[in-house]
Amino acid sequence: MLAAIVIGSFATSARTEDSGRGAIPKAELEAKLSYCKTCHGLSGQGFRGAFPMPRLAGQQPDYLINQLQAFIERRRTNPVMFNVAHVLSPGMEKALAERFQTLNPKPLGGGSKELAGEGQRIYEQGIPSAEVPPCASCHGADAKGAEAFPRLAGQLHDYIISKLTNWSKERGQDKAKPDNSDIMAPIAHNLTQAQIKAVAAYLSDLD
Ligand code: HEC
Numbered sequence: 001m002l003a004a005i006v007i008g009s010f011a012t013s014a015r016t017e018d019s020g021r022g023a024i025p026k027a028e029l030e031a032k033l034s035y036c037k038t039c040h041g042l043s044g045q046g047f048r049g050a051f052p053m054p055r056l057a058g059q060q061p062d063y064l065i066n067q068l069q070a071f072i073e074r075r076r077t078n079p080v081m082f083n084v085a086h087v088l089s090p091g092m093e094k095a096l097a098e099r100f101q102t103l104n105p106k107p108l109g110g111g112s113k114e115l116a117g118e119g120q121r122i123y124e125q126g127i128p129s130a131e132v133p134p135c136a137s138c139h140g141a142d143a144k145g146a147e148a149f150p151r152l153a154g155q156l157h158d159y160i161i162s163k164l165t166n167w168s169k170e171r172g173q174d175k176a177k178p179d180n181s182d183i184m185a186p187i188a189h190n191l192t193q194a195q196i197k198a199v200a201a202y203l204s205d206l207d
């Protein structure tokens with residue numbers, strides 16, 4: 001409940017700032033999309049390179065735009081995505097986010113099938129002894145997310161593992177500007193590496 005209220009206020013302020021949006025010429029949007037897809041996969045399904053490029057297909061637009069802003073303001077550290085994001089206009093960010101949401105490729109999968117059952121239990125029930133709430137309570141029963149809560153279904157398992165393992169080294173890096181990453185920080189922190197691998201295996205295979 002608290003999370004929902006906090007999220008609500010962030011989402012509103014993001015929308016009010018986004019006043020300079022104009023129509024993006026189609027050719028410009030298509031060119032930018034092709035550029036994103038060179039790393040994120042032709043259908044936005046993600047790509048396993050030297051480091052995992054996350055799936056963007058089906059992602060919630062509010063979450064996607066929040067992350068672009070976080071890269072630009074260096075609240076979320078990633079040198080590649082800083083360079084990509086800081087040249088995007090608010091209108092372009094919105095147009096890209098809306099387009100990626102419509103894509104629906106099969107998940108790349110690849111996580112261990114043996115771990116998926118344990119992962120599903122963590123996803124649906126949390127880990128009460130470690131004060132980890134059910135992931136489903138925020139990310140949705142089907143893991144498709146909503147508004148500022150990201151979709152996790154079909155996300156690359158090595159990407160999920162890397163994000164949960166490094167959460168406080170990468171996200172929420174501007175203490176003067178707290179953001180939604182604070183909601184996930186204690187959860188990521190309380191998961192063991194084995195639990196992270198299990199939940200990643202479960203999520204990476206979900207449609
Ligand atoms: C040169 C490769 C490259 C290009 C081009 C690129 N990205 Fe990325 N992107 C990455 C990598 C790598 C990450 C993962 C960063 C991390 O691990 O935190 C990422 C992460 C993201 C994320 C965060 C996803 C999440 O689930 O939190 C978003 C959103 C994103 N990119 C959007 C875009 C958009 C929109 C474009 C095109 C304008 C684009 N990217 C182009 C490499 C790229």
Ligand code: HEC
Nearest residue numbers: 003133134135138148149150160163180181183184187199
């Ligand atoms: C109280 C609500 C809440 C719960 C419970 C929760 N999350 Fe999250 N999660 C969030 C929010 C909010 C974000 C987006 C943070 C941001 O915008 O920086 C997030 C982001 C994430 C991300 C990053 C996604 C990406 O594309 O980079 C992963 C992975 C994740 N959560 C996994 C989990 C798992 C696994 C669980 C259960 C063990 C869980 N979450 C439980 C609220 C929650």
